[in-house]
Amino acid sequence: MNLSSHRKIFKLSLTLIGVIAINLFESIYADPFPLNNFDTIDSGGGESGGHHTYDSIMLPKRFMSPSAVSPLSKIDLHLSDNEIEQAFTLGKDMVYRNWRLEDQLVRDGIFTNMSHISAVSRHQAVTTTLPLGNILDHNQEVFEETSKILLRNLTTNLDPYETSETAMALSSVQLRSPLAKAAVDHCQQHIMCKPSRYRTSDGSCNNLQYPEWGKSFTCFQRLLPPAYADGQSEPRKSIDGYPLPNPRVLSAVVHRDLNYPATYTHMVMQFGQFVAHDIAFTPSSRTSSFKDGKMIQCCPWGSNRHPQCYPIPLPKEDPFYSKFEEDCMNFVRTAKCPQCKLGPRQQMNQITAYIDGSMIYGSMENESRALWTQTGPAGRMHVQMGANGKELLPQALDATNDQCSKPDQNIFCFKAGDKRANQHPALTGLHIIMLRQHNRIVNELKYLNPYWDGETLYQEAKRVLIAQLQAITYKEWLPLIIGPDAMKYLKLNVQYKGYSKYDPYANAGIINEFSSAAFRFGHSLVNSVFAEILPNGKTTGYRLREFFFNPFGFYEGQLDAVLRGLISQAAQNRDPFITTDMKNHLYRPKDNPWGLDLAAFNIQRGRDHGIRGYPDYLKFCFDEKIEYWEQLDQYMPASQRKKFQSLYKSIYDLDLFSAGLAEYPLPGAAVGPTFTCIIGIQFYNLKYGDRFWFEHGYQVHSFTPAQLHEIRKITLAKLICANSDDIQYVQKNVFRGESESNPVVACKTLDDTHLGPWKGAPAGDLNEKSPSPGQYNHHPPPRPPPKFHYKPMYKSSAAASAAAAVVAASS
Numbered sequence: 001m002n003l004s005s006h007r008k009i010f011k012l013s014l015t016l017i018g019v020i021a022i023n024l025f026e027s028i029y030a031d032p033f034p035l036n037n038f039d040t041i042d043s044g045g046g047e048s049g050g051h052h053t054y055d056s057i058m059l060p061k062r063f064m065s066p067s068a069v070s071p072l073s074k075i076d077l078h079l080s081d082n083e084i085e086q087a088f089t090l091g092k093d094m095v096y097r098n099w100r101l102e103d104q105l106v107r108d109g110i111f112t113n114m115s116h117i118s119a120v121s122r123h124q125a126v127t128t129t130l131p132l133g134n135i136l137d138h139n140q141e142v143f144e145e146t147s148k149i150l151l152r153n154l155t156t157n158l159d160p161y162e163t164s165e166t167a168m169a170l171s172s173v174q175l176r177s178p179l180a181k182a183a184v185d186h187c188q189q190h191i192m193c194k195p196s197r198y199r200t201s202d203g204s205c206n207n208l209q210y211p212e213w214g215k216s217f218t219c220f221q222r223l224l225p226p227a228y229a230d231g232q233s234e235p236r237k238s239i240d241g242y243p244l245p246n247p248r249v250l251s252a253v254v255h256r257d258l259n260y261p262a263t264y265t266h267m268v269m270q271f272g273q274f275v276a277h278d279i280a281f282t283p284s285s286r287t288s289s290f291k292d293g294k295m296i297q298c299c300p301w302g303s304n305r306h307p308q309c310y311p312i313p314l315p316k317e318d319p320f321y322s323k324f325e326e327d328c329m330n331f332v333r334t335a336k337c338p339q340c341k342l343g344p345r346q347q348m349n350q351i352t353a354y355i356d357g358s359m360i361y362g363s364m365e366n367e368s369r370a371l372w373t374q375t376g377p378a379g380r381m382h383v384q385m386g387a388n389g390k391e392l393l394p395q396a397l398d399a400t401n402d403q404c405s406k407p408d409q410n411i412f413c414f415k416a417g418d419k420r421a422n423q424h425p426a427l428t429g430l431h432i433i434m435l436r437q438h439n440r441i442v443n444e445l446k447y448l449n450p451y452w453d454g455e456t457l458y459q460e461a462k463r464v465l466i467a468q469l470q471a472i473t474y475k476e477w478l479p480l481i482i483g484p485d486a487m488k489y490l491k492l493n494v495q496y497k498g499y500s501k502y503d504p505y506a507n508a509g510i511i512n513e514f515s516s517a518a519f520r521f522g523h524s525l526v527n528s529v530f531a532e533i534l535p536n537g538k539t540t541g542y543r544l545r546e547f548f549f550n551p552f553g554f555y556e557g558q559l560d561a562v563l564r565g566l567i568s569q570a571a572q573n574r575d576p577f578i579t580t581d582m583k584n585h586l587y588r589p590k591d592n593p594w595g596l597d598l599a600a601f602n603i604q605r606g607r608d609h610g611i612r613g614y615p616d617y618l619k620f621c622f623d624e625k626i627e628y629w630e631q632l633d634q635y636m637p638a639s640q641r642k643k644f645q646s647l648y649k650s651i652y653d654l655d656l657f658s659a660g661l662a663e664y665p666l667p668g669a670a671v672g673p674t675f676t677c678i679i680g681i682q683f684y685n686l687k688y689g690d691r692f693w694f695e696h697g698y699q700v701h702s703f704t705p706a707q708l709h710e711i712r713k714i715t716l717a718k719l720i721c722a723n724s725d726d727i728q729y730v731q732k733n734v735f736r737g738e739s740e741s742n743p744v745v746a747c748k749t750l751d752d753t754h755l756g757p758w759k760g761a762p763a764g765d766l767n768e769k770s771p772s773p774g775q776y777n778h779h780p781p782p783r784p785p786p787k788f789h790y791k792p793m794y795k796s797s798a799a800a801s802a803a804a805a806v807v808a809a810s811s
């Protein structure tokens, strides 16, 4: 395609694609939900210019330190070892009871049949625990059952505050009795750190003091303590103890399907999901591994249900599901994370928190090894060739079980570092680009350093690609999401020159409120039709609902059309509205009438995790005490607030996902103040808490100034140019539409990372400066007692030095 046709297409698509799409696929944007008695949103989606500018809404005055993961309770429980031992005995009995129940369910055939492809089986195949996660989840079970028993004995009234304080106090109880100690020993993961200039596959030993920080299969952090109904693990309820509004009703009334195109491209959505898959993967429970790890089935309604079931009731009057007489949507609770102590439930992140390309390279050592070539042209990622002779991801290995491949027709889905890679074609497309980029770097490094062995080539190429991903994320993508002011305030901008500094007290671990609410904002950006632009400039498209787990077009050379579509089509605005392709049709196999509802899932997931109500985050982020509904009008349109008011009994019940999506955006940002607060804190920690962050200096593995200069030149535009099948022209910043300041240019004029500065031995003599092996071997516990370190953020330097004086005086 030549320059002018690309330009024409771009303009057309950004301004008109919504309209074209409507004409082409008339029913796509139709809102299937009558409004009933709820008023319409008067202002359209995502209007900007709320009352707040970034200056008047400050970011939180504090950062949560790791210690905030297990907030200290003021209650001292005075439990004797004997009492704890007794509770553990009963706790173990409860675990056996759960196993017997699992046996019964399996005997009765109540588990998801994975040999039949359905939306439910697809969701489970992709999001359930891996074998290791399953073992860890079940190791935590005895602690949870014991906590419940102790909690019942310790709390005499039903005051939710007292129950949750007591549950939190349980997490500090010393476990010294024999049964308790045995459970701890069985549960703990021991980590050995070896000095290395490279990251580990599982993210361990990034922080040498706390080697488990950011590692795969560890706990999420929390900004605020959980709000479980029973203080311990039961999903959140209304503050008056009644059920919360039905998530499917919220999905229908609040997250309606309305078409408001954004000013940025669909690539903002796609890269966002790619980043999400680098940092968060919340697995849902399955039956214990030695019960064969069956998928839990929660529907239809019946008396015998797995304890981790939390299905969504579908109302009789549901305008969509009632047509199919569906009244129950399968939802399985997230696996417990192995805290190996008593106290409230915490959830597990199955992948590495760091932006370390784990969706490309895997989050476990053995998984990673299997993805690259140790012999032949060593150091390269495994590939297979498409019909046009270009590299594609290798073939999925578990074709009979991946809910995607069609082994009977001899067509297979793809294998990548993340299990979700085949979810929809645009996501798979980015995986292919990054896979090719790794191999492209290997080729060049090999040319420069013919004597490097396969391992060195792999590791060094991986380091470069991760650095490029980090640079693109913080230079091109994140500023569009949280806006320029927050970027500056949090010192997240990629520097022009010089190094940044690692902070060993920043925990990069993913924050529960981030992954189960704030960072799911991306779901509102998704279009129902994904544009595809052919080499002759012709625009076509595919409907998302028809293409879940359908990446087969890549074998026939579909890649460029998908990429051109992503960078030419406008995304949907960030607003409360979510397309029905994600709501009624999520994961729907082609010949099935219905799929799942992601908006309802997000709400249910937040409750499953005990995420507190939205007003608590206004307090946390902005010190705003919310007492009446109208106060919300400074954050969101009044019509939206009224809608919430008609659905929720109490303002304190508002689900974070739904309310956050309804906020006015900050200037120059896609999201509003509360999501900016949460996403900002997370991305601050992902940068400053990553010892291998590409810009951090003064370490043995740091990039040299010359290398850093090369990394900083990269753009996503260049990666697309260099690794697509045959794209010759793109706009400079592919997250923005074409404009005078963002012109479409020939690929060859775009800067690339030149690898000249990588010629020679990999920098950094490990023997000189690194600790001797074993120095950092870490056997938890002991850990330092948890305490809050608030890291105050001050705007003016006068305030900063005043604060420093206070800190110095108090320490």
Ligand code: HEM
Pocket: 127, 269, 270, 271, 272, 273, 276, 280, 281, 282, 283, 423, 424, 514, 515, 516, 519, 520, 521, 522, 523, 525, 526, 544, 582, 598, 601, 602, 605
């Ligand atoms: C077509 C596009 C997308 C589809 C089909 C999709 C689908 C899903 C599904 C099925 C889940 C699991 C829900 C649950 O069981 O709780 C999920 C989780 C999530 N999604 Fe998306 N998503 C898409 C795009 C995005 C985008 C653009 C972003 C962010 C910019 C995003 C961020 C997340 C996050 C952070 C999670 C939680 C991850 C975890 O901890 O497991 N998604 N998504």
Ligand SMILES: [Ca+2]
Pocket: 278, 279, 351, 352, 353, 354, 355, 356, 357, 358, 359
């Ligand atoms: Ca990662």
